[in-house]
Amino acid sequence: MKKIDIFFGKERSFPEAIIQRINSKQIPDITAEPVLISKVIQGEDSGYSVIIDRISQDVPFYRAFLKNAALCGTAVINNPFWWSADEKFFNNCLAKKINVPVPKTVILPSKSLPDDTTDASFSNLAYPLDWDHIFGYVGFPAYMKPFAGGGWKHVFKLETKDIFFEKYNTTGQLVMLLQEEIVFEEYYRCYCIGRKHVRIMPYEPRNPHHLRYDAHFKPSAEKLQEMTEIVLRVNQYLGYDFNTVELAVRNGIPFAIDFCNPAPDADKQSVGEENFEWVVETAANFAIERAQQQQPGKDNLTWGEYLKRSTTQTKLF
Structure with missing residues (x-):
């Protein structure tokens, strides 16, 4: 019997629905259930054929468990090794290389020194940074947000450089992105x-959270195809089997705004x-x-085109 297990935290509607959906299909020798951990011993098989990971980004112990399970043969969705290495600035850099439009973006060192470092640890970092060049490249208004992590925590809209410094001074040890604002006509989550x-x-990200999917943009067939190709290209290079890509359309051009969402919101409400219904059936x-x-x-892990080409001496882009 092959077991498909769902690894989740506080959410309920999606994990419960996908378990029920898989079992309702009555596929011979396949069953679905929640992950249950009583011990984790190095190099021992977890007994799971497939694990859909919805929680390890918040729990390092779970991420370690998944890596051990993957080494023993479990197909983990998404690859815990790549997910551990990935972040939003790299995603933007990769997108530029594969001809996916993205906002102008720079990465900033944390305002506060990381633990166990001193000023001497940063002898390779110019101070002050070349703020004039940075601001001239990105422009204002702009957004500042963490280079890792999801949701809308610590996200700031900045109208001027004075407001930038005011907010930057509050970010502590977070490593932040400064990103061009894309004033969009249409927006899609994919x-x-x-x-x-x-x-x-x-x-519609400008709506209150509970109304953001209450949007009525109507893309043409050509625009749908263009956006589909962008979404596929991004995920094929990154290697994510479960992800969302947010696209903001400005002057007819879809810009990839955020595409590091390997445990995206799938709550029914x-x-x-x-x-x-689509995500439950398709994921099942x-x-x-x-x-x-x-x-x-x-x-049994999925590895993206970026890594596969790197290891086979194939041209990367």
């Missing part, structure tokens, strides 16, 4: 599952009935597919 299934959802079918393909004791 699920991508299995690097092949895409759901493009009109989204947030995304709405139709989107919820993909998890079953991965379980059927899983080979015990082998590497």
Whole structure:
């Protein structure tokens, strides 16, 4: 019997629905249930064929468990090794290389010194930074947000350089991005599952949180195809099997705003009935597919084109 297990935290609607959906299909020798950990011993098989990870980004112990499980043959969605290494600034750098439009973005050192460092630890960092060049490149208004992590925590809209310094001074040890504001006509949040299934959802981030999916943008067939190709390209290079890409359309051009969301919101109350049904059914079918393909004791992880080309001496871009 192959087990598909869901690893989750406080959320309930999506984990419960996907477990029920997989089991309702009555696929021979495949069952679904929540992950349950009573011990983690180095190099020992967890007994899971597939794990859908929705929580390890917040719990380092869980991330270590998943890496051990993956080494023993579990197909973990998403790859815990790549997820540990990835962050939003790298994503933007990669996007530029694969011809995906992104906002002008720079990364900033943390305002406060990291623990166990002193001024002497930063002899390679110019002080002050070349703020004039940075501000001239990004422009104002701009957004500042953490280079790692999700959601809207510690995100600031900045109208001037004086406001920038006021907010930057409050960020402590967070490493921040400073990013051009994209004044958009339309905005979309796009699920991508299995690097092949895409759901493009009109989204209005300026609405209150519970109304953000209450948007009525109507893209043409050509624009839908263009956005689908962008979403697929991003996830194929990153290697994510479950992710969302946010696209802001300015002057007809879709800009990838945020595409490091490997545990995206899939709550029924947030995304709405139709989107919820799509993600549950698509994720369930993909998890079953991965379980059927899983080979015990082998590497069953997904690796993105960026890493695969790096290790095979293939041209990267």
